[in-house]
Amino acid sequence: MATLNDLKISEIKLSxxxxxxxxxxIDQDICTGCQACVAACAMENNISFVGxxxxxxxxxxxxxxxxxxxxxxxxxxxMTPNQPMMCQQCGAAPCEPVCPAFATVHSLAEKVNLQxxxxxxxxxxxxxxCPYQVRSFNWRDYERPEPLPNQLNPDVTVRxxxxxxxxxxxxxxxxHAQDQAKAEGREVMDGEFTTACAQVCxxxxxxxxxxxxxxxxxxxLAKRRGGMKMxxxxxxxxxxxxxxxx
Amino acid sequence: MADHNxxxxxxxxxxxxxxxxxDPLPRGQMNDMVMEAMTEKPTWKFWxxxxxxxxxxxxxxxxxxxxxxxxGLGVAGVNRPSYWGIFLVNTVFWIGISHAGTFISAILRVFxxxxxxxxxxxxxxxxxFGLVQAGFSIFxxxxxxxxxxxxxxxxxxxxxxxxxxxxxxxxxxxxxxYLLSSTMYLFLPLIPDVAMARDRSTGxxxxxxxxxxLGFRGTEGEWAHLRNAMNIFAFAIxxxxxxxxxxxxxxxxxATRPGWSSTIFGPxxxxxxxxxxxxxxxxxxxxxxxxxxxxxxxxRAEHFDAIGKLMxxxxxxxxxxxxxxxxxxWYGGDSWTDQLLHFHEYGPLGWMWFAMLICNVAxxxxxxxxxxWRATPWLIATVGIIINVGMWFERYIIIPVSLAINRMPFTWxxxxxxxxxxxxxxxxxxxxxxxxxxxxxxxxxxxxxxxxGQMAHxxxxxxxxxxVTVSELE
Numbered sequence: 001m002a003t004l005n006d007l008k009i010s011e012i013k014l015s016x017x018x019x020x021x022x023x024x025x026i027d028q029d030i031c032t033g034c035q036a037c038v039a040a041c042a043m044e045n046n047i048s049f050v051g052x053x054x055x056x057x058x059x060x061x062x063x064x065x066x067x068x069x070x071x072x073x074x075x076x077x078x079m080t081p082n083q084p085m086m087c088q089q090c091g092a093a094p095c096e097p098v099c100p101a102f103a104t105v106h107s108l109a110e111k112v113n114l115q116x117x118x119x120x121x122x123x124x125x126x127x128x129x130c131p132y133q134v135r136s137f138n139w140r141d142y143e144r145p146e147p148l149p150n151q152l153n154p155d156v157t158v159r160x161x162x163x164x165x166x167x168x169x170x171x172x173x174x175x176h177a178q179d180q181a182k183a184e185g186r187e188v189m190d191g192e193f194t195t196a197c198a199q200v201c202x203x204x205x206x207x208x209x210x211x212x213x214x215x216x217x218x219x220x221l222a223k224r225r226g227g228m229k230m231x232x233x234x235x236x237x238x239x240x241x242x243x244x245x246x
Numbered sequence: 247m248a249d250h251n252x253x254x255x256x257x258x259x260x261x262x263x264x265x266x267x268x269d270p271l272p273r274g275q276m277n278d279m280v281m282e283a284m285t286e287k288p289t290w291k292f293w294x295x296x297x298x299x300x301x302x303x304x305x306x307x308x309x310x311x312x313x314x315x316x317x318g319l320g321v322a323g324v325n326r327p328s329y330w331g332i333f334l335v336n337t338v339f340w341i342g343i344s345h346a347g348t349f350i351s352a353i354l355r356v357f358x359x360x361x362x363x364x365x366x367x368x369x370x371x372x373x374x375f376g377l378v379q380a381g382f383s384i385f386x387x388x389x390x391x392x393x394x395x396x397x398x399x400x401x402x403x404x405x406x407x408x409x410x411x412x413x414x415x416x417x418x419x420x421x422x423x424y425l426l427s428s429t430m431y432l433f434l435p436l437i438p439d440v441a442m443a444r445d446r447s448t449g450x451x452x453x454x455x456x457x458x459x460l461g462f463r464g465t466e467g468e469w470a471h472l473r474n475a476m477n478i479f480a481f482a483i484x485x486x487x488x489x490x491x492x493x494x495x496x497x498x499x500x501a502t503r504p505g506w507s508s509t510i511f512g513p514x515x516x517x518x519x520x521x522x523x524x525x526x527x528x529x530x531x532x533x534x535x536x537x538x539x540x541x542x543x544x545x546r547a548e549h550f551d552a553i554g555k556l557m558x559x560x561x562x563x564x565x566x567x568x569x570x571x572x573x574x575x576w577y578g579g580d581s582w583t584d585q586l587l588h589f590h591e592y593g594p595l596g597w598m599w600f601a602m603l604i605c606n607v608a609x610x611x612x613x614x615x616x617x618x619w620r621a622t623p624w625l626i627a628t629v630g631i632i633i634n635v636g637m638w639f640e641r642y643i644i645i646p647v648s649l650a651i652n653r654m655p656f657t658w659x660x661x662x663x664x665x666x667x668x669x670x671x672x673x674x675x676x677x678x679x680x681x682x683x684x685x686x687x688x689x690x691x692x693x694x695x696x697x698x699g700q701m702a703h704x705x706x707x708x709x710x711x712x713x714v715t716v717s718e719l720e
Contacts, residue, residue: 054320098412121393121397122388122391128329128501131654136326162319231653
């Protein structure tokens with residue numbers, strides 16, 4: 001029986017050239033800021049609705065958010081391009097080493113950053129250490145009045161108070177597609193499935209797929225000139241590439 | 247000749263009045279004084295304060311915590327991006343308070359500073375009780391505190407261990423080590439005193455002290471063992487104390503956050519801890535001297551003077567480290583850090599930043615240089631309170647104020663405390679409550695240590711001069 005000790009350190013290490021298995025490209029120039037991705041993500045991943053008061057205090061729970069800023073001084077103001085922000089699934093994630101309970105860990109198979117809900121004790125160190133501030137904490141047990149429970153996605157855990165959560169790249173969809181492909185004796189095809197945010201985006205601003213496959217649409221798009229990784233200087237090796245002003 | 251004698255006598259009387267070590271009383275009398283101070287029937291004022299503090303503890307600490315466990319951390323003010331708020335401020339604050347205990351007791355013992363003798367116990371109690379409050383504060387802060395045992399490295403079938411890469415795991419180990427060792431270090435020098443109390447009490451007190459004294463009779467062999475054990479502990483607890491606050495500072499220093507990743511945080515936090523701790527020691531000493539019987543004999547102006555000097559030096563050291571930390575971050579030129587430093591000074595809580603400097607530097611430097619002011623109990627206790635307010639501000643600025651600014655300006659938001667306030671006041675009330683209870687249950691003055699010091703000190707005359715001599719006892 002394989003135990004944890006059998007895993008070699010070299011297998012765990014993620015080199016820079018590898019760049020993750022799954023990745024995303026976001027084109028800020030065609031993003032309309034319609035927030036459909038925010039809604040779809042909440043539906044897909046059973047994210048709680050925190051209500052007016054808590055949301056007003058900065059406790060809204062979203063795994064993806066659209067950022068936009070004013071630029072310049074009034075009245076000469078311009079809006080910056082919409083910037084969808086979600087977990088960047090860092091190859092060297094700052095959230096991982098600081099968790100005392102191993103509740104946030106790197107998946108060896110999918111090379112994404114996982115949050116183990118039932119292991120989380122709620123120290124919130126990971127959220128402090130996340131340079132992208134994309135983690136959401138369950139400050140309370142939020143109500144889900146009827147008939148909302150009927151809408152819950154059965155493939156995703158419902159979280160309770162006191163634990164941290166964040167974007168998983170819709171890992172339930174990844175697993176579903178892999179199981180399907182395995183049953184049919186083939187590899188997962190590019191574009192066979194996508195994340196909820198990418199699926200719902202009316203402008204096709206979000207593209208998701210295999211980064212380790214040079215033929216995939218997402219790696220072709222990521223290779224274009226002018227791509228930018230968020231806070232690349234920190235060395236966190238994010239797998240989401242942003243394009244703007246192109 | 248007669249004139250000379252008169253002069254010498256006068257000098258001697260002056261020495262005796264000033265220094266506890268040169269003013270010995272018969273042992274029996276001194277023991278009785280300490281026993282009386284402890285067993286004296288509490289006044290109605292004592293019970294009134296005790297009752298009020300117990301009520302505050304029950305409501306602020308236990309009821310509010312219960313509400314928070316039942317409702318979730320939503321009742322507190324922590325939010326995004328200030329995920330850590332007053333809970334962590336109070337944790338750092340109480341660990342800081344606990345540092346002076348070890349500093350006074352272990353470092354001054356190792357360096358044979360004689361003025362420490364009457365108040366080592368009071369300082370050690372501060373360490374243990376302060377750590378209890380730090381423990382409360384850190385457990386409150388957890389989202390699912392009922393699962394906090396998962397942070398303990400215990401063998402289990404699933405081979406799930408805590409993450410030893412995380413500073414919080416180091417914290418848990420360091421604070422637990424510190425709590426255990428400081429409790430033992432509090433207990434060891436207590437043994438001869440509870441043995442003394444056992445021989446002088448009746449009823450439940452006798453049985454209580456009988457258990458605590460572990461059958462200590464004061465034989466030569468027992469003393470030799472005790473001295474050995476205390477010596478080992480005094481030396482061993484000093485690195486523990488240094489490591490604890492360094493590790494607390496690493497919670498912040500290892501994070502990828504502007505304003506936090508500073509290499510000087512370790513020593514800066516230790517000096518800060520000593521700063522607030524010495525201030526707290528001054529407050530405690532002034533209260534003991536002012537409220538308990540016979541304490542004017544044990545706690546004298548010389549002790550406040552000595553603590554005042556330490557406070558002044560530590561205040562200078564704190565200013566040195568603060569300036570170091572600030573200047574290097576400023577010159578670092580990182581734009582996020584730059585914005586954070588401006589936010590500290592000109593942001594909505596800028597007043598706190600300036601108040602911190604006034605409380606931690608300006609006030610001690612203006613008052614503590616004067617020997618007469620240093621020796622005034624109420625004044626030095628006031629300075630102690632001011633320093634503690636300043637140090638609390640410092641931790642508040644480092645934690646929630648610095649967390650308000652990060653690399654994603656979209657999430658910037660100021661922190662507003664909620665249930666943290668009653669919880670924090672609850673820990674303060676519980677600290678004082680424990681102290682009041684302890685003052686009635688164990689001898690607050692280590693009598694044997696005072697008597698030992700008085701045996702070692704002697705006034706000798708060399709020609710016309712009266713000179714103090716101290717002999718090596720060990």
